[in-house]
Amino acid sequence: MRINVYEPxxxxxLGLNVWPVMVSELWEARELVVRLFIRNLSARHKQSxxxxxxxxxxxxxxxxxxxxxxxxxxxxxxxxxxPYPLFALLGLTLWQFFAGGISLGCNALIEAxxxxxxxxxxxxxxxxxxxxxxxxxxxxxxxxxxAVCVYYGFLPPWTAVLAIMxxxxxxxxxxxxxxxxxxxxxxxxxxxxxxxxxxxxxMFLTPVLYPPSGKSAWLFALNPMTIFIQVPRDxxxxxxxxxxxxxxxxxxxxxxxxxxxxxxxxxVETKIPERL
Amino acid sequence: MAxxxxxxxxxxxxxxxLKQMMLYGARDMAAAVIDGGRVPSTNLRLGEFWAVxxxxxxxxxxxxxxxxxxxxxxxxxxxxxxxxxxxxxxxQIETRGRVGGLIHVGAGFHPMLSGRENIYINGAILGMSMxxxxxxxxxxxxxxxxxxxxxxxxxxYSSGMYVRLGFAIAVHSEADILLLDxxxxxxxxxxxxxxxxxxNELRRxxxxxxxxxxxxxxxxxxxxxxxxxxxxSPAFFGPSEEAISCYLKDxxxxxxxxxxxxxxxxxxxxxxxxxxxxxxxxxxxVESVDSGSPLTIDVEMEFKGPLDHAIVGVNFYNEEGLxxxxxxxxxxxxxxxxxxxxxxxxxxxxxxxxxSRNYRVSVSLAxxxxxxxxxxHHMAYSFVVARAKDARGVVKFPTQWSVIRT
Numbered sequence: 001m002r003i004n005v006y007e008p009x010x011x012x013x014l015g016l017n018v019w020p021v022m023v024s025e026l027w028e029a030r031e032l033v034v035r036l037f038i039r040n041l042s043a044r045h046k047q048s049x050x051x052x053x054x055x056x057x058x059x060x061x062x063x064x065x066x067x068x069x070x071x072x073x074x075x076x077x078x079x080x081x082x083p084y085p086l087f088a089l090l091g092l093t094l095w096q097f098f099a100g101g102i103s104l105g106c107n108a109l110i111e112a113x114x115x116x117x118x119x120x121x122x123x124x125x126x127x128x129x130x131x132x133x134x135x136x137x138x139x140x141x142x143x144x145x146x147a148v149c150v151y152y153g154f155l156p157p158w159t160a161v162l163a164i165m166x167x168x169x170x171x172x173x174x175x176x177x178x179x180x181x182x183x184x185x186x187x188x189x190x191x192x193x194x195x196x197x198x199x200x201x202x203m204f205l206t207p208v209l210y211p212p213s214g215k216s217a218w219l220f221a222l223n224p225m226t227i228f229i230q231v232p233r234d235x236x237x238x239x240x241x242x243x244x245x246x247x248x249x250x251x252x253x254x255x256x257x258x259x260x261x262x263x264x265x266x267x268v269e270t271k272i273p274e275r276l
Numbered sequence: 277m278a279x280x281x282x283x284x285x286x287x288x289x290x291x292x293x294l295k296q297m298m299l300y301g302a303r304d305m306a307a308a309v310i311d312g313g314r315v316p317s318t319n320l321r322l323g324e325f326w327a328v329x330x331x332x333x334x335x336x337x338x339x340x341x342x343x344x345x346x347x348x349x350x351x352x353x354x355x356x357x358x359x360x361x362x363x364x365x366x367x368q369i370e371t372r373g374r375v376g377g378l379i380h381v382g383a384g385f386h387p388m389l390s391g392r393e394n395i396y397i398n399g400a401i402l403g404m405s406m407x408x409x410x411x412x413x414x415x416x417x418x419x420x421x422x423x424x425x426x427x428x429x430x431x432x433y434s435s436g437m438y439v440r441l442g443f444a445i446a447v448h449s450e451a452d453i454l455l456l457d458x459x460x461x462x463x464x465x466x467x468x469x470x471x472x473x474x475x476n477e478l479r480r481x482x483x484x485x486x487x488x489x490x491x492x493x494x495x496x497x498x499x500x501x502x503x504x505x506x507x508x509s510p511a512f513f514g515p516s517e518e519a520i521s522c523y524l525k526d527x528x529x530x531x532x533x534x535x536x537x538x539x540x541x542x543x544x545x546x547x548x549x550x551x552x553x554x555x556x557x558x559x560x561x562v563e564s565v566d567s568g569s570p571l572t573i574d575v576e577m578e579f580k581g582p583l584d585h586a587i588v589g590v591n592f593y594n595e596e597g598l599x600x601x602x603x604x605x606x607x608x609x610x611x612x613x614x615x616x617x618x619x620x621x622x623x624x625x626x627x628x629x630x631x632s633r634n635y636r637v638s639v640s641l642a643x644x645x646x647x648x649x650x651x652x653h654h655m656a657y658s659f660v661v662a663r664a665k666d667a668r669g670v671v672k673f674p675t676q677w678s679v680i681r682t
C-alpha cells in the first residue's frame with residue numbers, strides 16, 4: 001500500500017535519503033516519458049507537410065549559407081582538413097541538440113500547465129520527454145551525416161565510436177540546464193525569450209561552424225561549450241582530441257551540475273503547480 | 277476499517293495578484309534550495325490569503341466524502357491538496373493507497389491525436405502501466421462508447437465525448453482513492469447514471485471516493501459524509517443531509533439579504549406583510565412536514581387603509597429555481613376587500629406533495645396586477661419537506677393496488 005504524507009517542506013526532512021526516492025519515482029515514470037515523447041512527436045508531424053524533412057532542411061540551409069559566405073570570401077574560415085560541409089554539419093548537429101534541448105525543455109513545464117495543475121506525476125518527465133525529442137532529432141541527423149560521409153567518400157576512423165561516448169557529457173549538461181531553466185521559466189516567462197536569444201548568439205561565439213583557430217583562441221578556451229562540441233567532433237573526424245584531460249574534467253563538471261539541477265528541481269517541483 | 281485519507285489542520289496560501297505570485301514564487305523556490313528544512317511561515321505575507329484553512333477530517337477506506345461550498349470556497353484547492361498537487365502550507369495530509377485524481381478529466385489529452393492514442397497517453401499520466409492499459413483498453417473503449425470517433429482526433433469531440441473518454445480512462449485506472457471534481461456535470465443523463473453505477477461498483481470493491489459537486493442530488497446519492505467549506509474553512513462536517521441543509525441555509529440567507537435590499541420600503545406602502553407561518557394537520561406551527569401530508573400556510577398582513585384587488589403569492593424555491601407557487605391571481609381566487617388593520621390569508625393544501633428536501637419560501641402581496649408589489653419577503657423563510665414514512669424516493673403518492681387476472 002502506497003502511503004503519501006504531504007506536509008510543508010516535506011522534501012527537506014528526507015535529507016540525503018531523497019536520492020533513492022528521486023530515482024525510484026523517475027523509474028516508475030519511465031513509461032510516461034516514452035508516452036509523452038511519442039505524443040509530442042506524432043502531434044508535431046500530424047499536420048506538417050514536410051514532417052521529419054524539417055530536420056534536414058534547417059542544417060542544409062544554415063551550412064549552405066556559410067559555404068556561400070566562405071566562397072565569396074566574406075568569411076575567412078580556417079582549414080578544417082575534412083570537407084567543410086561535413087565539419088559544419090557535425091558541429092551544427094551537436095549544437096542544435098544542445099540549443100534545441102534547452103529551449104524545448106525550458107518550455108516543457110509551461111506548455112503542460114494544465115496537466116501539472118490537475119494531475120500528480122513527477123514533473124521532470126516533461127523536461128525529459130522534451131530532451132528525448134531533441135535527442136531523436138540528433139539521431140535523425142546522424143543519418144544525414146552518414147549520407148554526407150558517403151558523398152565525400154570520407155571514412156571515419158574507428159575512434160568515431162568514442163565520439164558517441166563523448167556525447168554523454170553534452171547530454172548531462174543539456175539536461176541540467178533544461179531542468180533549471182524550465183523552473184525559472186515557470187515563474188518568469190521571459191526566460192524562454194532569453195534562451196532563444198542567447199543560444200543564437202552563443203552559437204556564433206562557439207566553434208560550431210568554424211574551427212577554433214586564429215587570434216581569439218582564448219575566447220574559445222573560456223567558452224565552456226567549445227569543449228563539449230569540439231571533442232566529439234574531433235573524435236569522429238580525426239580520431240583524437242587535443243585536450244582529453246580537460247574534457248574529462250568538464251564531463252565531471254557537467255555530471256555534477258546535472259545532479260545539482262535534478263536535486264534543485266526535486267526540491268522546487270512541489271511549488272510549481274501554484275505558480276503556473 | 278483502515279483510514280484512507282487523514283487531513284490534519286491542512287491549509288494552503290495563495291497570492292491575490294500575479295505579480296506577488298511571481299515574486300513570492302521566486303523567493304520560495306530560492307529559499308527551498310538555499311535554506312531547505314526551514315520551518316515555513318504560516319503567517320500571511322502582503323497580498324496573500326488562506327485558500328484553505330484548518331481542514332481536518334478522516335475518511336475510512338471504502339467511504340465517501342462530499343465537499344460542498346460556494347464558488348471560490350476552496351473545494352478544488354482542497355482536492356488538489358489531497359492529490360498532492362499542492363503541498364499544504366500548514367498541517368498535514370496523509371493518503372493511503374493509489375490516488376486517482378479526476379480534478380479535470382482528460383488532462384494531457386492532445387487535441388491533434390486520436391482518442392485511441394490519447395487513451396495510452398492519459399492512462400500513462402494517471403499512472404497506469406503500458407501493460408495495464410493494453411489489458412483494459414477494450415473496457416475503456418466500451419465504457420466511453422465513442423464508436424467511430426475513437427479514431428478521430430480529440431479536437432473534433434464534443435465536450436460530452438471528451439468527458440466520457442476521460443472518465444472511462446480514470447475509472448479503469450484501479451485507483452484506491454478517487455477524487456472527483458464536478459466531472460459529471462457535462463455528460464448527458466445516461467452517461468451520468470452509468471458513471472454513478474460504476475462509482476458505486478468501485479466503492480463496493482473498496483475504493484474511497486471524494487466528490488466535489490454543486491448537485492445536491494448526486495452528493496446525497498454518492499456520499500455519506502460531507503464537508504461544507506466556507507471561504508476556505510470548514511463550516512460543517514458531518515452527515516451529508518445535515519451538511520447540505522447547512523449549506524443551503526447559508527446560500528438562501530445570502531440571497532435573501534441581496535433581495536431584501538431591493539424590497540420596497542415598508543413605510544411608503546399601503547400594506548405590508550407581517551409574517552408567514554406553516555401549520556400541520558393539527559394546526560400546530562411547524563417548520564417541516566412529511567411529503568404528502570396536509571399543510572396550511574398563514575400569511576399575516578397589515579393594511580394602512582382599505583385595499584381592493586389584493587393578490588397574495590407564496591413561492592417555494594430550491595437552488596434550481598421556483599418549484600411551486602400558490603398564487604391567488606393564478607388560481608383565479610378573488611380575495612375580499614381588506615379593511616385597515618391586520619388580516620391573515622390562510623392557504624390550505626390537503627396534500628403537500630413536494631419532494632422531500634429544503635426549500636426557501638417567498639411571500640408577496642400585490643394589488644391589481646401580479647407585478648404591482650406592495651410588499652415582498654423574498655426567500656425570507658425556510659421550510660423542510662421531510663421524507664414520508666415508508667416512502668421510496670423523495671415523494672409518496674396515494675396508491676391503489678390490485679391484481680388483474682388474464
